[in-house]
Amino acid sequence: AQSVAQPEDQVNVAEGNPLTVKCTYSVSGNPYLFWYVQYPNRGLQFLLKYITGDNLVKGSYGFEAEFNKSQTSFHLKKPSALVSDSALYFCAVSSGQTGANNLFFGTGTRLTVIP
Amino acid sequence: DADVTQTPRNRITKTGKRIMLECSQTKGHDRMYWYRQDPGLGLRLIYYSFDVKDINKGEISDGYSVSRQAQAKFSLSLESAIPNQTALYFCATAVGGAGRQETQYFGPGTRLLVL
Numbered sequence: 475a476q477s478v479a480q481p482e483d484q485v486n487v488a489e490g491n492p493l494t495v496k497c498t499y500s501v502s503g504n505p506y507l508f509w510y511v512q513y514p515n516r517g518l519q520f521l522l523k524y525i526t527g528d529n530l531v532k533g534s535y536g537f538e539a540e541f542n543k544s545q546t547s548f549h550l551k552k553p554s555a556l557v558s559d560s561a562l563y564f565c566a567v568s569s570g571q572t573g574a575n576n577l578f579f580g581t582g583t584r585l586t587v588i589p
Numbered sequence: 590d591a592d593v594t595q596t597p598r599n600r601i602t603k604t605g606k607r608i609m610l611e612c613s614q615t616k617g618h619d620r621m622y623w624y625r626q627d628p629g630l631g632l633r634l635i636y637y638s639f640d641v642k643d644i645n646k647g648e649i650s651d652g653y654s655v656s657r658q659a660q661a662k663f664s665l666s667l668e669s670a671i672p673n674q675t676a677l678y679f680c681a682t683a684v685g686g687a688g689r690q691e692t693q694y695f696g697p698g699t700r701l702l703v704l
Contacts (some may be wrong), residue, residue: 483629508692517593517679517695518632564631576647577693579631 476501480580495550497565506568507548555587593696610665612680620683621663625676670703
């Protein structure tokens with residue numbers, strides 16, 4: 475079985491400070507991990523993904539995520555938050571089932587960057 | 590993402606009515622997906638299609654049906670709408686062939702209210 479947990483419903487951070495949005499996962503086999511962002515009244519936008527290789531993945535808008543196999547985590551980070559980063563963030567893991575690529579999503583974390 | 594469009598963007602209907610949500614894409618992707626988003630639950634997969642002749646049930650297919658009319662079009666139908674189908678519905682596409690590594694690209698969503 476595969477699942478994703480985002481332990482924080484809400485994260486508040488001051489503009490200019492570093493931000494972290496947490497994600498832990500459970501998956502059969504090797505994990506393929508994704509981060510998406512949802513702005514108000516918009517669809518989900520792809521930020522980054524981990525497939526293999528370097529544990530630090532860089533993505534869009536200055537975001538990066540660190541894959542930690544021993545802790546089964548894939549936390550999203552940004553060195554300096556912007557007010558425009560305020561949005562709903564989803565972590566997702568790809569299914570291990572052969573022939574399918576079903577994404578299993580976490581429940582989302584709402585990030586608010588305070589000016 | 591303007592490459593994936595959904596119609597209508599908002600819909601109000603009554604219990605027992607049949608409705609159809611439509612998704613079109615100009616990305617030339619083989620794979621298309623329908624998800625629903627509920628507050629606090631993240632996104633859950635309803636149906637997915639790997640090509641015109643390949644339709645598969647997702648996690649929560651009961652009460653829904655789909656039609657892949659062409660590579661670019663994937664419609665979701667609620668045969669007899671009920672209030673607990675009130676949700677935000679997303680269509681997504683992926684290029685296919687990359688297996689679990691593929692990135693899914695989402696439409697802007699359809700907000701459905703069933704009275």
